Amino acid sequence: MPPRTRAAEPTWHRAQPAPLVLVSGPESLLADRAVELIHRAMGAGVALTALDAGAYSRGALLAAASPSLFDEPGLVVVRGAEAMNDEFLADALAYAQAPDPEVVVVILHGGGVRGKRLLDTLRKAGVPEYLCPAVKKDAELVDFVRAEFERERRPVQAVVARRLLDAVGGDVSELAAACQQLMNDVEGTVDEESVARYYGSRVNATAFAVADAAIAGDVRQAIALTRHALSSGVDPVPLTAALAAKLRTLAKVGASRGRGLDPTKDLNIAPWQVDRARRDLRRWTAETLGEAIELVAEADADIKGGGRAPHFAMERVVRRVAQLAAD
Structure with a gap:
């Protein structure tokens, strides 16, 4: 496996189901988007179970990943792996040796050194990993805003994205909510005047x-x-x-x-x-x-x-x- 670079491009938008999936990086909104994509790709009737790696109890992962009585496809989402306790680490390492092929287990790790042993194990095993790096630089934030509109086929000019950034600030979640409100409330093209009307005089x-x-x-x-x-x-x-x-x-x-x-x-x-x-x-x-x-x-x-x-x-x-x- 080639060396992994932390400067890799964000890949959250490519997230697909697999028996084990690692979603890593500090941008929680993008991590949520990755989980949504996986959930959507699995279709209707998915039995969803959420676990917290920091408040985990021994055996919970195996129980959640057990086949459903009604043969429903299962999705287990484990959040907070950057703060995982020892019980989760032990169970996750064991589960990674033989994951159930009928269940999708997604582990979200927000960054840091906690759980490095598990991360190294998953990466060495070739578990698909989708990156959600922090969006902080001006150009990245402008690109993010424009991508939000393009996802809904409502493209905007770069100057409009910059005006929204000036008005709302650099918090990705707030920017995403602002983009959605503008798309919901403004008919046709979103322009600078639209941004001024909703997010500043x-x-x-x-x-x-x-x-x-x-x-x-x-x-x-x-x-x-x-x-x-x-x-x-x-x-x-x-x-x-x-x-x-x-x-x-x-x-x-x-x-x-x-x-x-x-x-x-x-x-x-x-x-x-x-x-x-x-x-x-x-x-x-x-x-x-x-x-x-x-x-x-x-x-x-x-x-x-x-x-x-x-x-x-x-x-x-x-x-x-x-x-x-x-x-």
Whole structure:
């Protein structure tokens, strides 16, 4: 058997029934999806038994995997194998030597070293394993959102997925629920306005769009979005707030490089935000970033009462920040 790499692609979506199945990885939503696929593939009339490996009692696995009196196909789902007790380890090792071919036993392991002996035994025996790695990076989360819509044949553009990510955050379960609600409630194509209507005001959605365009150095798009927002009655205050927040994140992630800090653990920045910031930082230096932060602070003071033309101050700061990124 070739060496197994932990960087392998997620395979949960290929899950199929087998006498023994291992579903591994920390993303519980994907693990649940794998179990659903196996259950569905077994057809109707499946006798389902759920076990908890951490609160397991000796003999429960063998009892659950025993043939049904009515010859119903059996599915045994064992959760929490990453916290398995010694009783489960002993029974699972014994069962793995001769699994019942008429029953499907699925073991879910969320990661860690607990139960390594069992995992090694299952892998060495060639038991099919389906991976459910954590979905944390910005690109992974965007792909996840788009895949949720594609599963229902309701594809969305990447910008829509990013808007939903900005509004809901990086929790996969919450993102999946948000995608489902949008598909249930919105007829036709789900667009940016749909996301704004359900998961944040148009002001917030527009503010993030302006900030993204400016930080990416897209001067024309940033100005167009700013003018549209201001002409439609959006207050400039949330626009500067979004721009300031984006710049602060860039500064924190950039500074963490030289200080040996982990932005997620030490600065409490979500992994997907770190991933996006690192991509955006390719356009910035410490000097231009510092200048942009000062420009936004000055504009914020003008907009909140220090100046007489808040709309002009807003457009000017967006243009200057975008130009700094573009140069």
